[in-house]
Each structure stands twice: as C-alpha cells, then as structure tokens.
Amino acid sequence: PHWLKLPRPKQREKSSLPPRGLLPVRRRRFTMPPVVAEAAAATAAAASGAFNYNRANWFFDNGLRFGRFNTGYSMAMAQASQYREDIHDLTELTVTKQDTYHTVGVIFFVLNFQLIMAGRLGVHGPSPPGWLLGLYWTNICSALMFLVTFTWTAMHASARATAGGAYMLTRSVRLPIPTPKMLDQARTTGNTFEKQRVTDVFRIPFAMPAPKESVEQDPEMGAGRVPISDRRMPKWYHDEVKDLRKDDGGAMPSPGSNPEHFELYRGLQNEWWGYDVYGRIGVLYFMSHWLTSASLYSMCHVFGELRCLWPAWTVTACFVTAHYGILCLDIVPKPTATGFNLRMEKVVPFVPVIAVLGMSIDYSVLEPTPGWQAFIYFLSWICYFIQFAWAIRLYSLAAPMRKEREMQEQPGQPWSPIEWPLPPCFEDAIYMVSAPKSSEQTCLQQEMKAAKGPEGRSAPLKKGRDAEPAMLPWKMFRGACITTISMWVLIMVGRAFEQVNGERFLLKQEGRVERWPSHMQPWMAPWTRKGSRNEMCHAGGCDRRLSAVEQAHAQMAQQLLAALGPIAKSL
Numbered sequence: 001p002h003w004l005k006l007p008r009p010k011q012r013e014k015s016s017l018p019p020r021g022l023l024p025v026r027r028r029r030f031t032m033p034p035v036v037a038e039a040a041a042a043t044a045a046a047a048s049g050a051f052n053y054n055r056a057n058w059f060f061d062n063g064l065r066f067g068r069f070n071t072g073y074s075m076a077m078a079q080a081s082q083y084r085e086d087i088h089d090l091t092e093l094t095v096t097k098q099d100t101y102h103t104v105g106v107i108f109f110v111l112n113f114q115l116i117m118a119g120r121l122g123v124h125g126p127s128p129p130g131w132l133l134g135l136y137w138t139n140i141c142s143a144l145m146f147l148v149t150f151t152w153t154a155m156h157a158s159a160r161a162t163a164g165g166a167y168m169l170t171r172s173v174r175l176p177i178p179t180p181k182m183l184d185q186a187r188t189t190g191n192t193f194e195k196q197r198v199t200d201v202f203r204i205p206f207a208m209p210a211p212k213e214s215v216e217q218d219p220e221m222g223a224g225r226v227p228i229s230d231r232r233m234p235k236w237y238h239d240e241v242k243d244l245r246k247d248d249g250g251a252m253p254s255p256g257s258n259p260e261h262f263e264l265y266r267g268l269q270n271e272w273w274g275y276d277v278y279g280r281i282g283v284l285y286f287m288s289h290w291l292t293s294a295s296l297y298s299m300c301h302v303f304g305e306l307r308c309l310w311p312a313w314t315v316t317a318c319f320v321t322a323h324y325g326i327l328c329l330d331i332v333p334k335p336t337a338t339g340f341n342l343r344m345e346k347v348v349p350f351v352p353v354i355a356v357l358g359m360s361i362d363y364s365v366l367e368p369t370p371g372w373q374a375f376i377y378f379l380s381w382i383c384y385f386i387q388f389a390w391a392i393r394l395y396s397l398a399a400p401m402r403k404e405r406e407m408q409e410q411p412g413q414p415w416s417p418i419e420w421p422l423p424p425c426f427e428d429a430i431y432m433v434s435a436p437k438s439s440e441q442t443c444l445q446q447e448m449k450a451a452k453g454p455e456g457r458s459a460p461l462k463k464g465r466d467a468e469p470a471m472l473p474w475k476m477f478r479g480a481c482i483t484t485i486s487m488w489v490l491i492m493v494g495r496a497f498e499q500v501n502g503e504r505f506l507l508k509q510e511g512r513v514e515r516w517p518s519h520m521q522p523w524m525a526p527w528t529r530k531g532s533r534n535e536m537c538h539a540g541g542c543d544r545r546l547s548a549v550e551q552a553h554a555q556m557a558q559q560l561l562a563a564l565g566p567i568a569k570s571l
Contacts, residue, residue, distance in 0.1 A: 050202045055193060062188045069178075069186040076176045076444040083173045083261045086435075090265060091165030093433055094276050098158035101279050105151035108290065112144050115293060121300050128300040129362055130503050131380035132355060134491045135387065136296040142391075142484045143289035149480050150282025153473055157275035164268040173261045176445055259443040262435040266417065269434055273420055274473035280430045281398055281423065282477065284330045288323065288348070288394075292387075295319035295352035303363045316356045323349035330429040331397065340389075340396040348390040351383045377499060384495065388488040395481040397425045400474055409436070421471075 121128055121136075128136075178186075193201075199208075295316050302312040327345040358379040361372060400421035409415050416422055416434050498504070 046204060047202055050204045053205060054201050054203055058193050058196065059190075062192075065188070066186050069183075072444070072448070073176060073178050076448060079441075079444050080173065080175045083259065084169060087165050087168050087173055087261065087265060090269075090433065090435060091161050093431075094161040094272065095158045097431065098154040098161070098276065098279055101154040101283055102151060102158070104283065105147055105154065105286075108147055108286070109151075112140065112147060112290065115140055115297050116144070121297070121304070126304055128304050129359075129376075130498055131377065131495060132296060132300065132359065134495055135351070135355060135380075135383055136293055136300065138387070138487050138491050139289045139293035139296065142487065143286050143293055145480050145483060146282050146286035146289065149477060150279045150286060153275045153279040153282060153476070156473075157272045157279055160272035160275065164265070164271060168261065168265055168268065172264055176448070257443065257446065258436065258438050259441075260446070262437075262439065266435040266437075270470055273416075273432065273434070274470050276432060277422060277426070277430050278398070278473040278477045281426055282480075284326065284429070285394060285398075285480075287326060291319050291323040291326075292348075292351060295323075296355060299352070299356050299359050303359050309360060309363075312356050312359065316352045320349050320352055331425050332428050334424040336396075336401060336424065340392045342389065342393065344386065344390045344393040348386055351386050354379050354383050354386075380495070384488070384492050388485070388492065391481070391485045391488050395478070395485065398423055398474075398477055398481060400471070406437075 121133070127133070298315045298319070299312040302308050302315065324346075327349065331345050333343055358376045362376050366372060401424050402421045403418045406418045407415055414428065414431050414433055415436075416427075416432050417437065420432075420434070422430070422432070
C-alpha cells in the first residue's frame with residue numbers, strides 16, 4: 001500500500017493510523033547485552049575444555065591403572081622368585097654340608113674297620129703291651145661310635161631339610177600370578193567415564209583443589225595414615241582402590257618388617273637344626289679319636305712287626321700335628337659358668353707322644369728292671385687320665401647353652417637366632433645360617449595384602465609355629481659322650497686290676513705258641529709281657545681249640561726235644 005512507503009512520523013496520531021485489521025503485527029527482537037553474551041561463551045568454552053581435560057585424564061589414569069597392575073604383579077613375581085631362591089639357598093646350605101659329612105663318614109667306615117679287623121694286632125707279630133692296647137681300643141671304638149652317630153644325624157638333617165624346603169616351595173612361597181578375573185577387574189571400558197561424578201567430569205584445573213592422597217605419618221606420633229575426604233580424589237581412583245587394592249587383612253609392612261617366608265622357614269628349621277649342629281660336632285669327635293687310635297696303631301706296627309724306633313716317632317709327630325690343628329680350628333674357647341672348663345684340647349693331642357716314649361723304653365735294649373717297668377706304667381697312667389679328662393671335656397663342649405642376647409649379623413659369618421641353644425664353643429665351626437629376623441627390602445606381597453588401609457598395620461604377620469627346639473639330637477649325642485666316659489672308667493679299673501694281679505692272668509692258658517707255618521720267626525715281646533702268660537701271643541690267647549690230651553702230647557714232645565737235643569747236636 002502507498003502508506004508503507006511514507007516516512008515514519010515522529011509522533012503518530014490516532015487519526016493517521018490505519019485500521020488495526022489492515023496493519024501487520026510487528027514483534028520485538030530480544031537482544032542480549034554484550035557482557036552477558038561474552039560470559040556465556042566463556043562458560044561454555046570452559047566447560048568444554050574441562051570436560052575434554054578430565055576425560056583425557058580419565059583415559060590416561062586408566063592406562064596407568066592397567067600398567068600399574070601389570071608392573072606391580074611383575075615386580076611381585078620377581079620378588080617371589082627371589083624368595084624361592086632364598087629357600088633353595090638355605091636348604092642347600094644344610095643339605096650340602098650333611099651330604100659331605102655323610103660321604104666322609106662312609107669312607108671312614110672302611111678305614112675304621114681296617115684298623116679294627118684287617119690290621120688287627122697280634123696276628124703278624126707279638127701282641128703289643130696291654131697298657132697300649134687299652135688306649136688304642138678305647139679310642140678306636142669311641143671313634144666308631146661317633147662315626148655312626150654323626151652319619152645318622154647327617155642323614156636326618158639332609159632329609160628333613162630337603163622335605164622342609166619342598167614343603168615351603170610347594171605350599172607357601174608361590175608366584176603371585178593374577179587370575180583372568182583379576183585382569184578383567186584391572187581393565188576398564190570407555191563408557192565407564194559416564195558413571196563418574198559431575199564434579200570430576202567438569203573439574204577446572206588449577207581452579208579447583210588438585211587430587212591428593214592421604215599422607216604417611218610417623219607411627220610414634222599417632223595413626224599410620226591421615227584420612228582425607230573422598231571428594232579430594234576422583235571417583236575412578238576410589239574404584240581402583242576398591243577393585244585392585246582391596247585390603248585382605250595383611251600386615252602393613254614397616255621398615256623393620258620381615259617377609260613371611262623367612263618367618264615360616266625359621267620355624268621349620270627347628271625340625272633339623274639340632275641334627276645339623278651335632279652332625280658337625282660328631283665329625284670332630286670322631287676324627288679326634290681316630291687320629292689318636294691311628295697313631296697308636298702305627299707305633300704298634302712299627303715296634304712290634306717292623307722293629308724300628310725312629311719311624312714310630314716321625315709318624316706320631318704327623319698325627320699329633322694334624323690332631324692339634326683340627327682342634328684349634330674347630331674349638332673356640334668360651335669359658336662358661338658351668339661345665340668342665342679345663343682346656344684339655346691343648347693337651348690331648350700329645351697323648352701319642354707320651355705313648356711312643358713308653359713304647360721306646362718297653363721295646364728297648366735297656367735292662368728290664370722293675371724301676372723302668374714302673375716308669376712305663378706311670379707314663380701309661382698319664383695317658384689314661386688325660387683321655388678321661390678329655391672325655392669329660394667333650395661332654396662339656398657339646399652341651400647346649402641358651403644365649404643371653406641376640407647375635408649381631410656380620411657379612412660372611414654364621415648367624416642363628418637366640419631361641420637356638422647352640423654349644424658356644426662350636427658357634428664358629430658349625431656354619432649355621434638361619435633365616436633373618438628383619439629385612440631392609442619391603443615385601444611387595446605384604447603391601448598387596450595390606451593395601452593402603454590404616455587397619456592393616458595392626459594385623460599380625462604369618463609366622464612359623466612357636467615350639468620348643470627339638471633336643472633329641474643332643475640327647476643322642478649326650479649318650480655317646482657318657483658312653484665314652486664310662487669306657488675310660490672301665491678300662492682304668494681293668495688296668496689297675498691287671499697291674500695288681502699280673503698281665504692277662506684272668507685268661508685261659510693257651511696250648512701252644514708257634515702256629516705253623518706263618519709264625520716261625522723269633523718273636524720279641526715287650527718288657528711288660530715278660531714273665532706273664534702268653535707273652536708271645538696276642539691278648540686273646542693263641543689257640544683255644546686244643547684239648548687236654550693234645551696239651552699233654554705237646555708237653556711230652558717238648559720233653560723229648562729237650563732229651564734228644566744234645567744227641568742231635570753231636571750227630
């Protein structure tokens with residue numbers, strides 16, 4: 001219409017307006033103030049940025065979650081492998097030692113019986129004097145007794161240590177391999193982000209408080225951890241703690257805590273540490289008696305059969321030096337409040353020296369006067385008293401004793417807990433290493449069990465059974481020591497009886513002296529056998545199978561030889 005093209009009047013008059021029905025309706029457009037529009041745009045941009053930022057953090061944290069899960073279990077499995085090596089090393093220490101002792105024992109079984117049976121004295125020559133045979137047979141039989149004792153204790157220690165190690169490796173110290181269910185819990189899917197809290201999804205970095213875990217405090221100051229608000233950490237962190245680091249009731253490891261496998265193994269060692277200890281001590285006791293008996297046997301052979309003086313002294317010097325050396329190496333003198341503290345280990349190696357002096361006089365060309373014979377008996381009684389005192393000293397050295405304080409661990413040195421009553425003089429010779437009571441390395445499996453809950457610290461560690469040490473090996477060894485003491489008492493009483501009543505007058509008179517054809521050579525008996533029965537024969541008599549009639553025939557033959565002797569010479 002023509003009026004639409006007219007300029008708008010400054011002031012409309014009612015008369016100039018067209019009718020309402022003929023004019024179109026004009027609507028007002030809402031215009032936002034510039035400041036409000038800019039604020040809305042900034043808010044939308046911040047929300048979008050916060051959303052993208054937190055979503056990227058969520059993906060990053062979940063990648064770390066799965067990586068941490070795998071890394072944690074990889075490290076725990078590596079540490080469990082180290083624990084299994086610990087069990088192997090501790091077990092092999094005992095098994096290797098005891099197998100070595102057992103091998104040595106088997107070899108010396110042959111050598112010991114060689115001295116008793118194959119090399120028996122009085123067969124290839126005149127029997128040695130009775131005072132020396134008492135020393136020799138008591139030592140060689142004591143050596144056989146300790147040989148059997150330490151061989152059997154070594155077998156028990158090796159078998160029990162092997163069984164204990166196998167028990168630990170198959171039941172307690174296992175690799176913590178995660179199950180498929182645990183792997184499913186460790187991974188997450190992308191739509192899990194939709195279940196997070198709104199405040200976590202739209203948290204503005206630097207503007208809102210940053211995530212912060214609970215802090216560790218000194219246990220002496222109070223609680224182990226200070227609790228914090230759940231709102232300080234995103235929900236996916238709490239989901240990770242709930243799913244992957246759940247508290248299983250384990251003890252929270254501390255700087256001085258000890259891995260559980262050490263505690264369990266030290267409890268198992270109560271089953272065999274006594275056999276290990278007394279197997280080692282038995283080796284020394286056997287070797288001490290065997291070296292003495294070997295030296296005495298050598299001088300009997302040299303004097304009685306070879307008829308040599310100086311080789312008896314040289315071979316005695318070799319055995320005495322070896323005997324003195326091993327006693328100095330194995331026995332560390334530690335005086336105790338109770339027991340026999342006289343250091344006989346410094347004297348007993350020289351018993352063969354006193355014996356060879358007596359044998360040198362007994363077989364010498366000196367006039368066999370009662371004075372010289374009394375001097376020989378005096379030397380023999382010195383040897384008997386030294387051996388008797390040594391037997392009492394052996395009992396005192398092997399007696400267990402409880403420690404007053406814990407041993408300090410030193411690199412390369414043996415260590416045993418205070419609960420083990422070891423013989424103090426052999427602590428440096430038994431080479432016993434027990435599982436430690438503390439470790440500087442944190443046990444990852446304990447951390448995994450305890451998680452991060454403050455209640456985990458009060459949970460007890462798994463330990464071995466608390467039982468009294470098994471003292472059966474000491475009771476067996478004590479019986480062997482008491483038997484040795486009793487043997488020396490018996491042989492000393494027997495020697496006193498022999499000196500009062502005469503050498504071997506309790507034995508039956510033999511029928512003949514010469515035994516065809518092996519003993520036609522002239523025999524020379526020691527002085528102490530002169531004027532006694534069987535002076536040319538061994539201590540058991542020459543031939544007990546002769547009847548009374550045969551003995552009468554033998555006497556008749558001797559009379560005929562005496563009568564026909566001059567005739568034979570004249571012819």
